[in-house]
Amino acid sequence: MLKWLYVLWVLSAASVAVAAEDLEFHAPASAEGAATEAAMRSLAIRALPVYQNPNRAQFLTNLSALQMVAGESVAADATRQSLEEVRAGGKPPPPRIDMALVYDMYVRARATATKTHVPFDQAFARVFSVTVTPLSDRDAFTLAQWLTTPLPVFRENLQGALDRLRSVNRISLGQAVDLAWTYLSFEAFQSFAPLVGPLIAQDDSRRYVIDADVKVSTPDHASISVLLVRPRGIAAPVPALLELTMSAGPRNDAKESAAHGYAGLIAYARGTGGSTGKSPDVSVPYEHDGDDARAVIDWITQQHWSDGRVGMYGTGYSAFAAWSAAKRAPAALKALVAASPVLPGLDQETAAAPADNAAVRRRWQRHPTFDQYWQQMVPYRKDFARIDIPVLTVTGYYDPREPAALYYFTQHYRYNPHANQTLLVGPYDGDAMRRGPLPVLEGYALDPAAIIDLHELRYRWLDHVLKGGATPDPLNGRVNFEVMGANEWRHAESVRAMANRAARLYLATQRIEGEYRLSGHEPPKKRFIEQKIRANAPASPAAPPAIVSRTLTSRDAVAFLSGPLHRPLQVSGLLAGQLVMGSGRSDLGLCVAFYELLPGGNYFQLFAPPYTVSLAQTHRSVPLKIDRLTSVELKTGSRLAVVIGVTSPQAHLKAPLDVRWYGGSFIEMPIAR
Numbered sequence: 205m206l207k208w209l210y211v212l213w214v215l216s217a218a219s220v221a222v223a224a225e226d227l228e229f230h231a232p233a234s235a236e237g238a239a240t241e242a243a244m245r246s247l248a249i250r251a252l253p254v255y256q257n258p259n260r261a262q263f264l265t266n267l268s269a270l271q272m273v274a275g276e277s278v279a280a281d282a283t284r285q286s287l288e289e290v291r292a293g294g295k296p297p298p299p300r301i302d303m304a305l306v307y308d309m310y311v312r313a314r315a316t317a318t319k320t321h322v323p324f325d326q327a328f329a330r331v332f333s334v335t336v337t338p339l340s341d342r343d344a345f346t347l348a349q350w351l352t353t354p355l356p357v358f359r360e361n362l363q364g365a366l367d368r369l370r371s372v373n374r375i376s377l378g379q380a381v382d383l384a385w386t387y388l389s390f391e392a393f394q395s396f397a398p399l400v401g402p403l404i405a406q407d408d409s410r411r412y413v414i415d416a417d418v419k420v421s422t423p424d425h426a427s428i429s430v431l432l433v434r435p436r437g438i439a440a441p442v443p444a445l446l447e448l449t450m451s452a453g454p455r456n457d458a459k460e461s462a463a464h465g466y467a468g469l470i471a472y473a474r475g476t477g478g479s480t481g482k483s484p485d486v487s488v489p490y491e492h493d494g495d496d497a498r499a500v501i502d503w504i505t506q507q508h509w510s511d512g513r514v515g516m517y518g519t520g521y522s523a524f525a526a527w528s529a530a531k532r533a534p535a536a537l538k539a540l541v542a543a544s545p546v547l548p549g550l551d552q553e554t555a556a557a558p559a560d561n562a563a564v565r566r567r568w569q570r571h572p573t574f575d576q577y578w579q580q581m582v583p584y585r586k587d588f589a590r591i592d593i594p595v596l597t598v599t600g601y602y603d604p605r606e607p608a609a610l611y612y613f614t615q616h617y618r619y620n621p622h623a624n625q626t627l628l629v630g631p632y633d634g635d636a637m638r639r640g641p642l643p644v645l646e647g648y649a650l651d652p653a654a655i656i657d658l659h660e661l662r663y664r665w666l667d668h669v670l671k672g673g674a675t676p677d678p679l680n681g682r683v684n685f686e687v688m689g690a691n692e693w694r695h696a697e698s699v700r701a702m703a704n705r706a707a708r709l710y711l712a713t714q715r716i717e718g719e720y721r722l723s724g725h726e727p728p729k730k731r732f733i734e735q736k737i738r739a740n741a742p743a744s745p746a747a748p749p750a751i752v753s754r755t756l757t758s759r760d761a762v763a764f765l766s767g768p769l770h771r772p773l774q775v776s777g778l779l780a781g782q783l784v785m786g787s788g789r790s791d792l793g794l795c796v797a798f799y800e801l802l803p804g805g806n807y808f809q810l811f812a813p814p815y816t817v818s819l820a821q822t823h824r825s826v827p828l829k830i831d832r833l834t835s836v837e838l839k840t841g842s843r844l845a846v847v848i849g850v851t852s853p854q855a856h857l858k859a860p861l862d863v864r865w866y867g868g869s870f871i872e873m874p875i876a877r
Contacts, residue, residue: 225251225254225376225377226374226375226376226377227247227250227251227374227375227376227377227380228250228373228374229243229247229369229372229373229374229375229380229383230243230373231243231366231367231369231370231372232366233366234363234366235359235362235363235366235390236359240366240387244273244383244384244387245273245274245275247273247380247383247384248270248271248273248274248380248384249274251270251377251380251381251384252267252270252271252274254377255267255270255377255381260290261287261290261291264283264284264286264287264290265287265304266381266384266385267283268280268283268284268287268307268311269381269384269385269388270381270384271283272311272314272388272391273384273387273388273391277311277314277315277317277318278315278318278319280311280314280315281311281312281314281315284307284308284311284312288308301339301343301346301347303350305335305347305350306347306350306351306392307388307392308335309328309331309332309335310328310392310395310396312331313327313328313330313331313396314327316330316331324395325399328395328396328399329399329403332399332400332403333403335347336403336407337407341411341412341435341437341462341463341464341465342463342464344407344411344463345459345460345463348400348404348407351396351400351404352400352401352404353393355390355393355394355397358386358389358390358393358394359390359394361386361389361390362386362387362389362390365382365383365386369383408459410436411435411436411437411462411463412433412434412435412436412459412462413432413433413434413435413436414431414432414433414459415430415431415432415433416431417429417430417431418430418431418432420471420499420500420503421499422474422492422495422496422499423495423499424495426474426492426496427474428471428472428473428474428496428499428500429471429472429476430469430470430471430472430500431456431458431469431470431472432458432467432468432469433456433458433459433461433462433467433468433469434462434467434468434509435462435463435465435466435467438465440511441508441509441510441511441512442465442466442467442509442510442511443466443467443510443511443513443514443515443538443670443671444466444467444468444469444504444510444513444514444515445461445466445467445468445469445514445515445516445517445666446469446470446471446497446500446501446504446514446515446516446517447469447470447471447516447517447518447522447525447526448470448471448472448473448493448496448497448500448516448518448522448525448526448529449470449471449472449473449476449518449521449522449525450472450473450476450487450489450521450522451472451476456470457470457517458470460659460663461663464663464666464667465671466515466666467504467507467509467510469500469504471496471497471500473487473489473492473493473496473525474487474488474492474496475487475488488564488567489521489548489564490524490528490548490578490581491581493524493525493528493529493581494525494528494529494531494532494581495532497516497525497526497528497529497532498529498532498534501514501529501534501536501537502534502536504536505536512536513536513538513670514534514536514537514538515537515538515539515540515541515666515669515670516529516530516537516539516540516541517540517541517542517543517662517666518541518542518543518545519543519544519545519634519637519638520543520544520545520546520605520634521546523542523543523544523545523546524542524545524546524547524548524581524582526540526541526542526545527540527542527545527582527583527612528581528582530583530591530593530595531581531582531583531584531587531591533590533591537593538593538594538669538670539593539594539595539596539666539669539670540593540594540595540596541595541596541598541662541665541666542595542596542597542598542609542612543597543598543599543636543637543658543662544598544599544600544603544605544606544608544609544634544635544636544637545597545605545608545609545612546605546608547582547605547607547608547611547612548578548581548582549571549573549574549575549577549578549579549581549582550574550578550607550608550611551604551605551607551608583612583615583616585615585619586619587619588615588616588618588619588620588623589619589620590620591616591620591623592620592622592623592624593624594624594625594626594669595612595616595623595624595625595626596625596626596628596662596665596679597609597612597613597625597626597627597628598628598629598632598636598637598658598662599627599628599629599632599833600629600630600631600632600633600634600636601629601630601631601632601688601810601811601812601832601833601834601835602631602632602633602645602646602751602809602811602812603632603633603634603636604634604813605634606629606811606831606832606833607831607832609627609629610699610831610833611831612625613625613627613699614699617698625682626665626679626681626682626684627682627683627684627685627699628661628678628679628684628685629683629684629685629686629833629835630654630685630686631645631648631650631651631654631686631688632645632654632658633645636658637658637659637662640657640658640659641654641655641656641658643655645751646750646751646752647750647751647752647753648750648751648752648808651686651688651689651690651691651692652691653686653691653692653693654686654688654691656678661676661679664676665679677693678693678695680693680695681695681696681697682695682696682697682698683695683696683697683698683699683701683702685702685776685833685835686835687774687776687835687836687837687876688834688835688836688837689836689837689838689839690774690837694776694835694876699777699778699833700777702776702777702835702874702876703775703776703777703874703875703876704875704876704877705874705875706780706872706873706874706875707724707872707873707875708724708870708871708872708873709722709723709724709766709844709870709871709872709873710722710723710724710725710726710727710867710868710869710870711727711733711764711783711846711848711865711867711869711870711871712725712727712764713727713728713731713732713733713865713866713867714727714731719763719764719765720733720762720763720764720765721764721765721766721767722764722765722766722844722846722871726867726868726870727867727868728867729784729866729867729868730866730867731866731867732786732864732865732866732867733762733864733865734862734863734864735762735850735862735863735864735865736860736861736862736863737760737850737860737861737862737863738760738860751808751809751812752806752807752808752809753806753807753809754805754806754807755807756799756807756845756847760849760850761795761847761848761849761850762847762848762849762865763845763846763847763848764845764846764847764848765801765843765844765845766843766844766845767843768803768841768842768843769838769839769840769841769842769843770840771840772837772838772839772840773837773838773875773877774835774836774837774838774875774876774877775810775834775835775836775837775838775873775874775875775876776834776835776836776874776876777833777834777835777874777876778829778830778831778832778833778874779798779810779828779830779832779834779871779872779873779874780827780828780829780830780871780872781827781828781830781869781870781871781872782825782826782827782828782868782869782870783825783826783828783848783865783869784824784825784826784865784866784867784868784869785824785826785863785864785865785866785869786824786863786864786866787819787850787861787862787863787864788861788862789861791819792818792819792850792851793816793817793818793819793850793851794816794817794819794826794848794849794850794851795814795815795816795848795849795850795851796814796815796816796817796828796830796846796847796848796849797809797812797814797815797846797847798810798811798834798844798845798846798847799844799845799846799847800836800838800839800842800843800844800845801842801843801844801845802839802842803839803840803841803842807845808836810834810836811832811833811834814847815828815830815831815832816851825868828871835876844873846871848865850863
């Protein structure tokens with residue numbers, strides 16, 4: 205689940221109070237300790253008599269937080285019961301699973317401990333049992349994810365809130381309520397964090413059949429360790445969901461799959477281990493995963509709990525493994541979900557072998573290009589024609605593996621026009637599927653439409669494919685993309701169809717008001733811009749550390765700016781172009797980055813990391829086939845910025861370098877509207 209959503213709810217639960225009271229408050233130095241507890245209790249006690257809010261539900265929500273921080277747990281429990289009645293509108297409260305349930309449990313446990321004079325751990329165990337036992341497997345899994353949110357998240361939130369108030373002696377009532385919620389969230393999780401693990405494990409044993417270390421033999425006599433989790437409440441055979449991974453992560457997606465009514469399996473690549481540690485088999489990344497996944501799929505179909513259908517999913521390496529299995533076309537493989545997939549031999553993740561595996565490192569060094577060695581690992585050309593199962597690909601404009609995702613997507617349709625692959629792309633980075641989209645990503649505040657539960661979307665799509673469920677939003681087209689700045693999802697039948705025309709902007713060779721310009725008029729081809737690059741310059745021009753930045757890094761690059769837009773302009777698709785240059789060297793490359801210069805002066809990266817391409821001649825026309833997808837609505841008054849730099853294969857340029865950028869160089873922008 206999106207654990208950050210839980211934190212977001214905590215921080216937004218307190219609405220601004222109507223009363224304009226200011227309260228004395230001296231922020232303690234640390235988020236923890238007796239001094240902080242005393243300061244927060246004093247603040248809550250003074251805020252309680254003056255807090256008011258015309259919205260009854262918001263009033264009761266925030267009143268309960270102030271009561272808890274003030275040490276009045278029994279009153280807080282009564283307040284939250286009144287809140288439940290308000291939400292139900294006088295009718296019996298319906299079963300619910302939302303983030304507020306965690307606070308209901310904590311408040312009820314504190315109140316129970318106070319009224320019955322039992323230790324908090326016993327009271328919390330009682331409340332946990334009463335609350336969780338009636339829940340469905342899916343709801344119980346969701347609640348468990350919220351309950352196991354790492355405590356440092358809340359400690360850092362509280363510490364940050366206190367630090368921001370360090371320079372003041374009085375705070376508003378609204379600030380006091382916000383701070384009470386931030387403190388309560390930390391206090392709550394600090395109290396039950398040591399308790400929830402055993403309680404969840406006990407509940408899991410009632411819900412699931414868990415085999416932690418099943419061994420599956422491969423045709424070449426390797427042994428694959430598999431974690432298997434099956435729902436107890438389903439007697440009939442069910443589809444299986446499989447991930448093949450190099451290591452066990454903090455999530456248990458096998459249990460999540462079982463909570464959604466599937467048999468969930470995590471297979472550990474040979475040479476890596478499950479619960480018993482490292483496998484005796486030699487670990488050679490990429491080489492065996494497709495065949496090993498097929499062996500596990502064959503084993504699954506022979507089990508009494510299997511209905512003969514398997515879906516594979518994964519992020520990064522495990523997404524590659526799913527594609528590698530699809531290349532082998534096992535009959536039981538019926539669906540595939542690949543998020544931010546690795547593409548061995550073509551992306552940077554396979555540029556260097558593991559430092560502790562010299563044999564693999566030497567083997568990879570013998571294959572510096574995407575030759576047959578790499579081609580046998582992933583679908584290649586006509587392999588895609590044989591892949592006729594539904595596929596969901598998830599990537600992002602700020603995902604470094606977006607080019608790999610687009611390779612799988614475009615090649616699939618190139619060799620199989622009747623392919624059934626769906627692409628979802630938005631303002632996400634490579635970790636968005638694992639931990640959910642961040643509300644603010646490197647300085648960029650995502651549109652509300654982009655903040656979706658990608659994990660849950662995966663299961664809704666698999667339910668659609670394997671169980672006949674409805675097609676989930678926003679997967680309403682072949683290509684589904686969020687338009688940054690427009691706060692909307694749009695749909696197209698292909699990447700090319702994301703735009704309806706292309707606008708060509710030339711790199712002007714003259715300055716206007718001190719700036720090189722992007723112009724709609726082609727300059728004479730013999731004119732050029734001469735760029736002098738200093739000795740010992742970095743191997744490539746550094747990009748700003750954040751998606752939104754106040755300045756461009758252009759000391760060893762050249763920047764071009766368009767004029768301001770007179771109306772909004774939607775750019776969606778793949779950018780392209782042509783650069784005509786001369787340098788006198790043949791071992792260089794290009795680095796190209798695109799930005800929206802906002803009216804307020806900030807630079808907003810349209811995709812990241814920048815596009816790079818290697819050169820092989822000293823003077824050449826370089827076609828830009830930019831394999832980075834983006835979609836953005838440029839604002840009125842904004843300007844488009846393009847930064848072009850020279851890259852070096854060495855750590856630094858050993859001597860100054862003169863580069864000429866000739867007229868005839870241009871950028872093509874895909875315009876949707």
